Every structure is written in structure tokens, then in C-alpha cells.
Amino acid sequence: MSEIVLDHVTKRYGDGFEAVKDMSLEIKDGEFMILVGPSGCGKSTALQMIAGLEDVTEGDMKIGGEVVNNVAPKDRDIAMIFQNYALYPHMSVRENMGFALKLAKVDQKEIDEKVENAAKTLDLTEHLDRRPANLSGGQRQRVAMGRAIVRDPQAFLMDEPLSNLDAKLRVQTRTEVSKLQSRLGTTTVYVTHDQTEAMTLGDRVAVMRAGELQQVGTPAELYNEPVNLFVAGFIGSPAMNFTAATISGDSVKLPFADVPLSDELKKALGDDRGDRNVIAGLRPGDFEDASLIDESDGGVSFDTEIDLIESMGSELFAYFTADHDKETVEKAAADSGLDELTGGDSSQMVARLDAASEISRGDTAKLWLDPDKLVLFDPEGGKRIAATD
Amino acid sequence: MAHSGREKTLWSIAILIVLLFSMIPVLWIISISLKTPATVTDQSFLPTEFSLENYKSLFTGGISESPFIKPLINSILIASITTFISIVLASFAAYAIARLEFTGRRLILAGALAIAMFPPISTVGPLFDMWRALGLYDTYPGLIIPYLTFSLPLAIYTLVAFFREIPWELEQAAQIDGATPFQAFRKVIVPLAAPGMFTAAILVFIFAWNDFLFAISLTSSDASRTVPAALAFFTGDSQFTQPTGSIAAAAVVVTVPIIIFVLLFQRRIVAGLTAGAVKG
Numbered sequence: 001m002s003e004i005v006l007d008h009v010t011k012r013y014g015d016g017f018e019a020v021k022d023m024s025l026e027i028k029d030g031e032f033m034i035l036v037g038p039s040g041c042g043k044s045t046a047l048q049m050i051a052g053l054e055d056v057t058e059g060d061m062k063i064g065g066e067v068v069n070n071v072a073p074k075d076r077d078i079a080m081i082f083q084n085y086a087l088y089p090h091m092s093v094r095e096n097m098g099f100a101l102k103l104a105k106v107d108q109k110e111i112d113e114k115v116e117n118a119a120k121t122l123d124l125t126e127h128l129d130r131r132p133a134n135l136s137g138g139q140r141q142r143v144a145m146g147r148a149i150v151r152d153p154q155a156f157l158m159d160e161p162l163s164n165l166d167a168k169l170r171v172q173t174r175t176e177v178s179k180l181q182s183r184l185g186t187t188t189v190y191v192t193h194d195q196t197e198a199m200t201l202g203d204r205v206a207v208m209r210a211g212e213l214q215q216v217g218t219p220a221e222l223y224n225e226p227v228n229l230f231v232a233g234f235i236g237s238p239a240m241n242f243t244a245a246t247i248s249g250d251s252v253k254l255p256f257a258d259v260p261l262s263d264e265l266k267k268a269l270g271d272d273r274g275d276r277n278v279i280a281g282l283r284p285g286d287f288e289d290a291s292l293i294d295e296s297d298g299g300v301s302f303d304t305e306i307d308l309i310e311s312m313g314s315e316l317f318a319y320f321t322a323d324h325d326k327e328t329v330e331k332a333a334a335d336s337g338l339d340e341l342t343g344g345d346s347s348q349m350v351a352r353l354d355a356a357s358e359i360s361r362g363d364t365a366k367l368w369l370d371p372d373k374l375v376l377f378d379p380e381g382g383k384r385i386a387a388t389d
Numbered sequence: 390m391a392h393s394g395r396e397k398t399l400w401s402i403a404i405l406i407v408l409l410f411s412m413i414p415v416l417w418i419i420s421i422s423l424k425t426p427a428t429v430t431d432q433s434f435l436p437t438e439f440s441l442e443n444y445k446s447l448f449t450g451g452i453s454e455s456p457f458i459k460p461l462i463n464s465i466l467i468a469s470i471t472t473f474i475s476i477v478l479a480s481f482a483a484y485a486i487a488r489l490e491f492t493g494r495r496l497i498l499a500g501a502l503a504i505a506m507f508p509p510i511s512t513v514g515p516l517f518d519m520w521r522a523l524g525l526y527d528t529y530p531g532l533i534i535p536y537l538t539f540s541l542p543l544a545i546y547t548l549v550a551f552f553r554e555i556p557w558e559l560e561q562a563a564q565i566d567g568a569t570p571f572q573a574f575r576k577v578i579v580p581l582a583a584p585g586m587f588t589a590a591i592l593v594f595i596f597a598w599n600d601f602l603f604a605i606s607l608t609s610s611d612a613s614r615t616v617p618a619a620l621a622f623f624t625g626d627s628q629f630t631q632p633t634g635s636i637a638a639a640a641v642v643v644t645v646p647i648i649i650f651v652l653l654f655q656r657r658i659v660a661g662l663t664a665g666a667v668k669g
Contacts, residue, residue, distance in 0.1 A: 053561050073564040080565045086558035090580045099576075100566035147566070 002064030002154045003029045004050060004187060009059035011045050011211075019045040021211040022059070030185045032178075034202035036192055038234070038337075042211040043191045044159055050189060051157050052076050064154060074103075079148035083160040085140050087132040087147075093119075094128040097146045118146045121180075138169050145180070155187040162197065174200060195235050199223070207231050209337050229279065229336040229382035232375065238284050238317065241349045242333065244324040245280035245376070247273050252374065254280055255324040256349075257302035259371045268386050269376075278385065279332050279377040284317065286373040287351030289359055290366035301368045307348075309361050316353040318365070323347065328379055336382035415644075422637035429633050443638035457639055459611040460619035465646065467529055467615060468597040471536040475544050475593045476586055482541075483548035484574060488557070498549070505542035509535075513606045520607055527609045535603050540593040547592065551585025552578065587654040594650055598643070616643045 004027040011020040020042040027033045035043040048054040049061055052073035060067050068076055079100070087096050095102075097118060098111045106114075119125045122142040132140055141161065148156055161177070162170045178201050181188050192198055198205045199219040207214040207222065207230070215227045219235075226232035232240050246253045247269060251260045259280075261269070269276070290301040308319040329346045351367055359365040376385040421429060422443050424436040431437060447457040486494055516535060517526070525531035555578060563573035579586070604618035611619070620639055623632040 051561075051565060053564070072569075073561075074567040074569065078565065080562065082558045082562060084556065084558055086556065086562035088559060088562070088577055099563075103567040103572060147562075151566075 002187060003027060003031075003062075004155060004189065005060075005062040006046070006050075007060040007062065009046070009049060009061060010057050011042070011049060011054060012057040018211050020049070023208075023211075023213050024059075025206055025213060025216060027187060027189060030187055032181050032188045032190065032201060032203045034190045034192060034198040034205045035208060036195060036198035036205055036234075037208035037214075039193055040210075041208040043193075043208050045211075046208070047080075047157050047159055047189060047191045050155075051078060051080050077151075077154045078157055079151050079153040079155075080157040081144045081148050081159065081161040083163055085132075085144040085161075085164075087140060087143055089132055092129050092131055093124060093135070093143050093146075096132065096143055097150050100147065100151045114150045115146075118150045121149070122146050137165055138173065141165060141173060145177070149180070149184065153186070155189065156181070158188065158190040160192055161190075163192070163194070177201065196237060199235065205235075207234060209234075225384075225386070226375070227384055229281075229332060229377050229384075230338055232281050232377070232384070233333070233336075233338040236283055238350045238352070240281045240283050240375075241322075242329055242338075242346065242377075243280050243282075243322045243349065244326075244328045244379075245278050247276040247278060247376075252278070252280060252376070255322040256304050256320075257300050257369065259300050259369070259374055262372045262374065265374070265376060265385070277328065277379055279329060279379050279382070281375040281377060282349075282369060282373065284350045284352040286370045287318075287353065288368045288370075289318075289353045289357035290368040291358075292354050292356060293368045295368075299368050299370055301366050303364055303366055305364050306359055306361060309359065311355070313355065315355055316357050316359070318351045318353055318357075318359060318367070320349050320351065320367070321347050322349050332377070332379045332382055335380075338382075418637050418640050422634060422641050424634060426630060426634055429631075443634040444642070446635050447638055447642065456619060456623055457616070457642075460614050460616045461643070463529075463611075463613055464598060464615040464617075464643065467532050467536070467613070468594050470529070471533050471540060471597040472590050472594045474533070475537055475540045476590050478537075479541055479544035479548050479589060480579070480582070480586060483545045483552055484578065486545070487549050487552035488560070498545075501542035501545050504538060505546075509539065509602050513602060516603075517606055526607060527613050529613050531607050532600075532603055532613060532615070535607070536597045536600065540596050543596070544589040544593055547589040548582065548585050551582045551588075555581050591651055591654055595647060598647060 006023050006025040009020060009023045010018060012018050023042075023046060025033075025046075035046055037043050045054060049056050050063075052068065052071060056069045061069050063076060063078070088099065091099065094115055097115045101111045101114065102108075115128070116125070119128055122145060124139065124142055124146060127135060127139060127143075132143065135143065141164070144161065158177075162173055165173055174197060177190075190197075190201060199222075202219060204216060204218055205222055206216045209230050215222060215231045217225070222231060222235045226235060229242070233242065243254055245255075247261075248258075250266065251258045252265075293299065293301075295301065304320040306318050306320055310317040310319075324347060326346050333346065353359065353367075377383065378385055417434070420434060420436055423439055423441070424431070425438045425440040425442060428436065428438050448455055452458050452462075482497070485491070486498060512535070520526040520531050525534070559577050559581070560573050563577045564570070568576065598615075599617065600615070601617040604615040605621060608614040608618060614622075616639065620636055623636050623639070
């Protein structure tokens with residue numbers, strides 16, 4: 001077990017394309033670190049560099065305090081789970097799982113024992129003598145995990161290990177992966193494009209975009225204190241609502257409401273804030289049906305026409321339109337790379353309401369929002385406006 | 390896709406015609422080989438008098454006397470050695486071409502193709518002179534080397550296609566599991582490419598087995614003369630009889646190893662061996 005450190009690591013291909021740009025990341029011993037980002041953000045390349053399957057162009061890759069830039073994958077003592085599992089089709093499950101140990105010239109008796117233990121953990125005992133071709137998707141995924149855990153390596157590297165499973169199995173396996181990791185306490189780097197997976201699994205999550213590391217933090221930090229528009233828009237489902245807004249004195253003018261600035265935002269903006277244009281962000285959960293809220297608790301209510309209601313049973317999603325300056329928002333979104341993720345109409349807002357709400361489609365309803373949750377972003381560059389302390 | 394009855398009938402007729410077209414000469418050779426010398430020229434499709442005399446004559450006299458046994462051994466050895474060397478070299482080359490990024494990769498492939506396209510007849514003359522100067526004339530290597538130059542491109546091409554089919558992740562998985570590049574190649578890639586290797590092996594073996602041009606030009610004695618060339622030197626019982634019957638018998642005998650070879654390796658060409666490696 002050991003820590004993995006990426007020290008200003010860059011991957012540049014022969015044609016000059018930089019897949020990973022000056023990435024520095026410290027993964028602590030035993031930590032479950034998630035690399036997340038849209039496709040093409042460099043997360044898989046970063047993982048392959050940790051594995052040694054891709055060379056590091058610049059910077060140092062350290063595993064357990066040792067620079068491994070020039071160490072072959074086989075000597076790094078790491079196990080990897082591939083997106084497509086990469087099971088050896090000509091070997092039985094038993095041979096697949098024991099292959100690494102056999103190469104390491106471990107005693108056959110010990111191999112058998114380790115493989116059987118792993119198989120027991122993963123509920124694969126009765127499939128040990130079958131070939132991968134005869135297994136279901138979930139079973140293959142477990143064999144891939146088994147192949148990793150029998151080795152008791154310094155670190156697990158997982159490259160979208162759940163993306164080939166169907167939705168239900170994915171959630172179930174996600175829990176299993178999480179339990180297994182916390183029980184084994186092995187340093188794990190997990191790559192995914194699915195922010196839900198990232199948020200539910202990781203001790204810490206590293207958000208990447210276009211080869212650059214955007215933010216590293218616990219899921220809660222990323223959710224509550226995103227550093228920029230990209231992270232704010234990427235983390236959370238449904239995504240955060242963005243709207244053009246103007247600062248005016250002690251309040252922010254949103255297209256649908258004037259919201260008083262929280263103390264924190266006042267501090268962040270400084271006393272000399274003037275009439276500044278900003279991008280305001282509000283998560284769907286920061287809204288509520290005003291009729292279900294005791295208004296004496298504060299907050300801001302506003303009337304809006306509801307375009308669409310989606311009922312999830314436990315909650316409702318209400319869609320309404322913000323009559324704002326689309327160009328500003330869309331430009332800021334494009335600058336920060338968000339447009340690839342969201343697309344569609346930037347004036348469409350989503351509010352998550354309690355299931356008890358009786359609002360229906362086409363109503364002009366009174367919605368409530370929590371001003372303390374409002375986050376503001378600089379339209380130039382998309383950085384979040386936050387107090388630096 | 391369901392075929393209509395009409396379609397099926399038409400297909401059956403077409404297949405039958407092709408089968409007849411390709412099988413009749415073979416059957417005719419078998420028929421001739423079974424005829425007695427007196428009835429060889431009777432032009433009947435089925436032999437009127439059966440005799441195994443032609444086959445017996447091929448093998449009488451042992452290695453020293455028989456015009457057939459030594460060439461048969463030569464053929465088997467030369468074709469087998471060629472196949473073995475060709476497959477080993479081609480699998481290394483094809484693996485590099487399929488997997489590694491290096492400059493000149495296309496050039497190698499194009500060069501291999503160009504060599505395969507080269508008409509053998511144009512190289513036979515120079516080879517004859519060179520081999521005599523080098524002492525390779527009428528030796529096993531003297532035939533194996535030219536066979537390799539023509540069969541390697543073929544084998545490389547076949548194998549590149551097969552190697553490209555194998556998911557790269559398998560090899561990466563092997564490397565992560567602690568395999569050296571050679572171990573990954575030997576324990577993961579080769580078993581998976583086995584169908585391709587056997588396909589290539591069959592093609593190379595048949596090429597070497599069937600060759601007449603090099604065999605007749607680069608040999609002068611039973612030391613290394615292969616069967617196709619030896620057949621040309623068959624003589625009749627007397628100077629007035631044609632060796633038709635024994636040539637036919639020899640032709641039948643040399644076909645047998647090819648059939649065995651194909652049947653043997655065909656069982657190994659199991660489709661879908663790679664199924665289940667990745668999601669499916």
C-alpha cells in the first residue's frame with residue numbers, strides 16, 4: 001500500500017497534442033480517488049501513466065515515494081481493471097485470476113488458495129472453471145475485480161469499470177466496489193465520466209477538463225464550493241442552473257427575482273462592487289414550492305410560469321424559463337467548456353420541489369429560493385466569486 | 390435471413406457445378422492411378438481393371454531404388470521447416486507491425502507485398518548462379534530460403550490482420566499482471582492468434598509443397614529434389630512405356646498430406662475464440 005503522487009505531469013503526443021497538462025495530484029495511502037471529467041479530458045491518459053502503459057512526457061510520477069517514470073508496468077505492483085475487463089478469453093476464470101501470481105512464480109498451492117478466497121469474496125466460486133465467454137457481464141466484471149484483488153497490489157487502478165453494466169447492476173456493483181475498497185484499504189484510482197459514480201464512491205474527487213485538473217476535493221466540497229463554472233455545472237444532477245445577473249448594491253438582480261447578497265458574497269465582492277455583471281448559479285435543490293415554506297424563515301419568493309413538471313415520486317422537477325441575456329451565459333458556458341456537457345437552451349431552469357407540491361404544468365406558481373445558496377461566477381473565465389481566506 | 394426454396398435450389402446447383410468442376414480432374418487422376426498399364430489409355434472414367442500396381446511401384450526398392458520415397462521425405466521436411474520458420478518470423482514481424490508505432494512500418498508492409506508480387510521466374514536464374522557459387526545448390530536451405538522470401542509476406546499479411554483483431558487491453562492487462570512483453574506475446578497474444586497462425590501455416594505449407602519452379606531449377610539430385618520436381622523425372626518400365634500410371638499414383642499420394650494438414654489445423658481454426666475477452 002502506498003501513496004501515488006503526480007508531480008507536474010504532462011503527457012504530450014507526437015503530434016503536439018497535450019492530453020494531460022501539468023497535472024499535480026497527491027493520492028494518499030489507502031485513499032479512494034476518483035478522476036472524473038467528460039470524455040477526452042485526459043483522465044484515462046492520467047490513469048495509464050500511473051499504470052505505466054503511457055510514458056510521462058514531463059514531470060514525475062511517484063508511487064510509494066519512488067519515481068516510476070521509467071519503471072515498466074510489470075514492476076509497479078499495481079492492478080488495473082479495464083473498462084472492457086480485458087479478461088483472457090483462452091483461460092478459465094481460475095487461470096485468469098491466478099495469471100499474475102503464476103507469472104510471479106508463486107507456489108501453485110498458494111495461488112489456488114488465494115484465487116479461491118477471492119472467488120468466495122466475489123461470489124464466483126461456482127464459476128471458477130468456466131471461460132469468460134460463458135459469463136454474464138456482471139460476472140465478468142467480478143472476475144476482473146478478482147484478478148486485481150488476488151495480487152494484493154500497492155494500488156488499484158480502475159478505468160470506468162462499471163460502464164458496461166446495465167443501470168441497476170451498476171448501482172449494486174458500485175456499492176460492492178466501495179465496500180471492497182474500504183475493507184482492503186488499498187489505494188485506488190478510479191476513472192469515470194459519471195459524476196454520480198464520482199460523488200458516491202470517492203473519498204476525494206479530481207475533476208478534469210481538457211487535460212487540466214480543475215479541482216480536487218471531497219464530494220461535498222465540489223458540490224458546495226466549486227471553483228468555477230465547469231465544476232459547478234459538471235457536479236450535481238440535475239445540473240446547476242446558470243443565469244445572467246447583475247450586482248446592484250446589496251442584492252443580485254436575477255431575471256426572475258432580486259436576491260439579497262449573503263454576507264459571504266458581500267465579503268467576496270468587496271465594498272466597491274458597483275453594477276457588475278455576473279453569472280449566478282443555483283442548484284435545483286435550492287428552490288422550493290413557496291406554499292410549502294414558512295416565509296418568515298427568510299428567502300425569496302417569485303412568480304413564474306411552469307413549463308413542465310416531471311414527477312419522480314419522491315420529488316418533482318419543475319422547469320421554468322429565465323428571461324435572461326442568453327448570449328452572456330452561453331458565452332461563459334462555452335468559455336468554461338460547459339456547453340459540451342449541457343447543451344440545449346440556457347434559459348431553461350430546473351427546480352426540485354417536494355413531492356407534496358401541487359404545482360402543475362402551465363400554472364403560474366410561486367417558487368421560493370434560498371439566497372444563502374446562491375453562487376456567483378465571473379463571466380470572464382468562469383471563476384467562482386468567493387472570499388479568499 | 391431465410392432463404393426461399395427457389396434460392397436454395399439455385400445455390401445447390403451452383404455449388405454442385407463448382408464441385409464437379411474442381412473434383413472431376415482429381416477423380417480422374419485417382420481413376421488413372423488405379424488402372425493397369427494396359428488400360429491406362431482406354432479413356433473410360435472408371436477403371437475397367439483395378440490394380441494397386443502403380444502405388445506399389447512408387448515404393449518398391451526402398452530409399453535408394455524408389456524414385457519417390459526420398460523426394461517425398463524432402464518435400465515433407467522442406468515444407469515443414471519453411472512453414473515453421475516462416476510462422477515464427479512472420480508472427481514477430483506482424484506483431485510489431487500491428488502493435489508498435491515505428492517509422493517505416495508502412496514501408497515494411499509495402500516492401501513485403503512488393504516481394505510477394507515479384508514473379509518467381511525472374512529470380513530463378515540469378516538464384517541458380519548464386520546458389521552454385523555459395524554451395525547452396527541442391528541443398529535444403531537452397532529451397533527453403535526462396536520459399537521463405539515468397540511465403541513470409543503472405544504470412545505477415547495474414548497475421549497482421551489477426552493481431553489487429555485482438556484487443557490491445559489484453560496485452561496491457563498482461564503487462565500489468567507482471568508479464569514481460571515477450572511473456573504477454575507468448576501467453577496471451579499467440580494463443581489468441583492461433584487461428585490466424587494455423588491459417589497462415591496452411592497457406593505457407595501448401596505454397597512450399599506445391600512449388601515446381603524452384604524445385605526443378607535449384608535441385609539436381611534426390612538430395613533435395615521435392616516431389617513435384619521428381620515427378621518430371623519418372624520413367625516408364627521400359628523406354629517405350631509412358632509413366633502415366635505411376636505419375637498419377639504419386640500425384641494422389643502427395644495430395645494426402647495436404648488434406649491431412651488442412652483437416653488437422655482446421656479443427657484449430659475455431660471461430661470466435663476471442664469471444665468474451667471484452668464485453669460482448
